[in-house]
Every structure is written in structure tokens, then in C-alpha cells.
């Protein structure tokens with residue numbers, strides 16, 4: 001079998017359609033109707049009202065019992081934020097597709113587990129010896145999910161491939177509030193078998209951030225709502241909500257060690273190479289990529305996907321909330337492109353867009369429809385950053401030198417703040433640059449510098465507007481999120 005990305009996706013959709021699931025198109029990646037969420041971070045987001053039992057009886061969702069789709073997701077802010085991994089690892093993107101099947105008060109654990117096992121091992125033909133499953137071990141007064149454990153046994157998973165997991169890995173939550181429940185996941189061992197076809201047991205590598213044993217599919221058994229006061233309210237019905245990383249599945253089926261070695265990304269790399277004249281992508285990571293060029297390829301390809309899909313759905317770059325996440329992603333990408341590909345900034349990303357549209361426009365027609373808008377907005381935003389990028393880099397060099405002369409490994413918070421305030425350098429970008437130079441940044445110092453700046457501009461209404469403790473990654477990101485109920489964690493936005 002030749003598992004092209006397109007065939008992998010179609011096979012998933014067909015499998016569940018044949019089993020009574022209705023295809024529901026991906027919802028917008030910019031969840032305009034849900035103020036608790038920065039971006040759509042999982043396939044279940046659009047079904048929140050069904051889970052909560054508050055769905056409008058007139059809507060198509062009112063009678064929906066089983067659904068399937070491939071959802072556009074962005075995880076670049078909020079509870080699920082993978083921005084810092086991008087470029088560095090082989091399996092986290094800021095934009096990705098999540099394949100999912102759902103049961104709304106219809107089937108529950110048994111069928112969900114049987115479907116996922118049959119689809120992976122029989123339809124896709126994945127070697128069961130490489131698969132590991134997890135179940136919720138119980139905590140915070142919640143029972144362990146022994147039912148899931150038994151069900152995995154009954155489909156034939158050997159006991160040493162069934163592992164208990166904690167709250168963090170095996171109790172899935174949409175955000176600081178919202179539907180949630182225990183989950184049971186499938187993990188895949190990418191390592192080679194020995195000459196007799198035997199694999200080493202991978203139990204200790206599951207959920208251990210090991211790039212060779214990766215999570216591919218999560219089956220969530222939605223039974224609760226996390227309330228604004230952090231308590232768990234049981235829901236009127238029990239539901240199944242699953243999410244499988246499309247790019248990870250493609251990489252498994254194409255026998256690759258990295259999502260970036262599949263036909264999801266190679267057309268983008270080709271285009272980037274054509275535009276920049278850079279050396280070809282070699283698929284190396286960390287110190288096996290000493291010139292940083294492979295890393296830059298991954299960052300740029302990831303970011304052009306995030307930017308294009310966000311903009312197509314109305315998430316334009318600006319100074320607040322979602323818009324600031326988009327801006328940060330663009331600035332980060334632009335700086336990578338200029339430093340590692342030595343390319344002019346101003347119309348770089350827009351040149352990659354046609355290749356993305358060609359590849360994804362059939363599944364997601366919105367990017368084809370909005371292609372011109374996407375390119376214009378990218379160009380405008382890139383051009384405005386190009387002006388301060390040079391001077392900002394020079395200032396960064398100066399600050400880095402100053403720290404070195406002092407014999408310090410820390411970039412002072414005041415300097416980080418000035419780069420943000422005067423040159424438009426998002427703090428996460430400055431952090432990356434500091435990391436390249438072996439310099440640390442102290443978040444608390446940056447917050448203090450921000451505080452000082454606010455003090456200094458007292459009377460200026462705008463500057464005083466958001467005096468909350470916020471994650472320095474997200475400086476500027478909170479201002480239009482004022483309708484988000486303030487739980488402890490909401491300040492992370």
C-alpha cells in the first residue's frame with residue numbers, strides 16, 4: 001500500500017462513515033463564539049454544546065449521534081501550547097489536523113476501543129507489537145479506569161503493553177474549563193526490531209517525551225465539565241471524543257521517523273528551497289543540525305501553515321489576544337528565515353502560500369478562496385516587522401555583548417522588555433535568540449520591567465488597562481480576552 005497523506009485521511013473518514021458516523025466539516029480554527037479559547041485546539045471544540053447538553057434544538061447538531069472529521073487545530077497559546085517545541089522535535093506542530101470520531105450519548109468505551117484497535121491494526125495494518133495503550137490510573141478522588149484496561153485486554157493487547165497514566169496524560173481537559181474526562185491513548189514505538197523481529201519493551205518510554213515512542217491517538221471518555229470554580233460537574237450523558245494526530249499517523253504509515261519526512265511537509269520544503277536557494281532539507285535535529293538550517297525549514301513550514309489557516313479564518317495579526325499569537329508566529333518565522341536562509345523579509349511567507357494551497361485546498365477550500373487575502377496580510381505584516389527587525393537584532397547583539405562583558409549568562413529583563421516595547425520583538429523570540437547564545441532570561445525580571453514601564457506611563461489609560469500577572473510568552477495577548485473568567489490559569493493566555 002502506498003499511504004499518501006490524502007489516502008490516510010480518506011481511509012479514516014470512510015472507516016467511520018461506514019459505521020454510521022456523519023462527516024462534519026472542520027470548524028473554524030479561530031473560535032469566535034468561544035471566548036474561553038484562543039484557537040481551536042481539538043476536534044471536540046465545536047461539539048462543546050452537545051457535551052454540555054445546551055445545544056440549540058434547531059441546530060443540525062441536536063440530532064447528531066455519531067460524527068467524524070479532520071479538524072484544523074492550532075496549539076500556539078492557552079492551555080495547549082506547543083510553540084516552543086516547533087523546529088526542535090519531530091512531532092509537535094503549531095498547526096495540525098486532528099482526525100476524530102465522536103459518539104454523543106451513543107456508543108461508549110467498548111466500541112470506541114474496538115474501532116480504534118481495528119482501524120489501526122487491520123485497516124492501516126500497523127504492527128500491534130509496536131503499539132502501547134494507556135488508561136487513567138485515578139487521582140483527585142476519581143476512580144481508575146479499569147474498564148478501559150479490561151477492554152484493551154479483550155481486543156488482544158498484551159498486559160505489558162497496557163499502562164496506567166496520571167492526571168496530566170490521561171485525564172483530558174479542553175481548557176481551564178469545559179468538557180473533560182479520563183482518556184485512553186495509543187502510542188507507537190518507532191524503534192527498529194532486532195534481526196528476529198523482536199522489539200524491546202517501550203513501556204518506560206511512553207509519555208516520556210521520547211521522539212521514538214510517540215502518542216498517536218487519544219480516546220477521551222467525556223463525562224464531566226470543569227467548572228469555573230475548578231470543580232468537576234458530571235454531565236447528563238456520556239460521550240466519546242477521540243483525536244488522532246494526522247501528521248503523526250501519516251509518518252507512521254510511511255515508515256518515517258519524523259512527521260517532516262512525509263508528503264505533508266516535503267512540498268513545502270521544496271518550495272522554501274526554491275525561494276531561498278538554501279541547501280536541501282536533511283531532516284536533522286539539535287546538534288546534528290549545526291547550521292540550524294533543517295530547524296529553520298521546519299519552523300518556516302510549520303508557521304506558514306499556522307499563519308495561512310489562522311488568517312483564512314479571520315485571525316489577523318495585531319496586538320491583542322489571538323491576533324498577537326499570529327503576530328508572534330510571523331515574527332518568529334520571519335527572523336528564522338532571515339537568519340538561516342539569509343532571505344529578504346517583506347514578502348517571504350506569501351511566496352510559500354501557493355504551494356500550501358495546492359496541497360491542502362481540496363480538503364480545506366477556505367485557503368484557496370482566501371489565498372489573495374492571506375498573501376496580502378502576510379506581506380503587510382512582514383514589511384512592518386522588517387523595519388524593526390534589523391535594528392532590534394543590533395540592539396540584541398549589544399545587550400548580549402554587555403551581558404558577556406559583565407561575565408553574566410543572563411539577559412536582563414529590562415533589555416528584553418525594551419526589545420519588546422521598542423522593536424516589537426515578542427518575548428518568546430528574544431528567548432530563542434538568547435538560547436542560541438547560551439543566555440538565560442528570567443521571566444520575573446521581564447514582568448518587573450513591564451510593571452515599571454506601566455508605572456512610568458501612569459495616566460496613560462491603555463498601558464494601565466491590564467495589570468494582571470501574565471505569562472511573559474503572551475505579553476500583550478490578554479487585552480481583548482477580558483471576558484474570559486479569571487481562574488488562576490486563565491492568565492496564561
Ligand code: ATP
Nearest residue numbers: 075082091092093096215216217218243244245248
Ligand atoms: P503530546 O503528549 O504528544 O503533546 P497531547 O496529549 O497533548 O500530545 P492530545 O491533546 O491528546 O495531545 O491530542 C490528540 C492527538 O493529537 C495526540 O494524540 C496527537 O497525535 C495529536 N497532537 C497533539 N498535539 C499535537 C501537535 N502539537 N502537533 C501534531 N499533533 C499533535
Ligand code: MG
Nearest residue numbers: 080081082092
Ligand atoms: Mg501536548
Ligand code: MG
Nearest residue numbers: 168169207215
Ligand atoms: Mg500526551
Ligand code: MG
Nearest residue numbers: 169185215218
Ligand atoms: Mg493526549
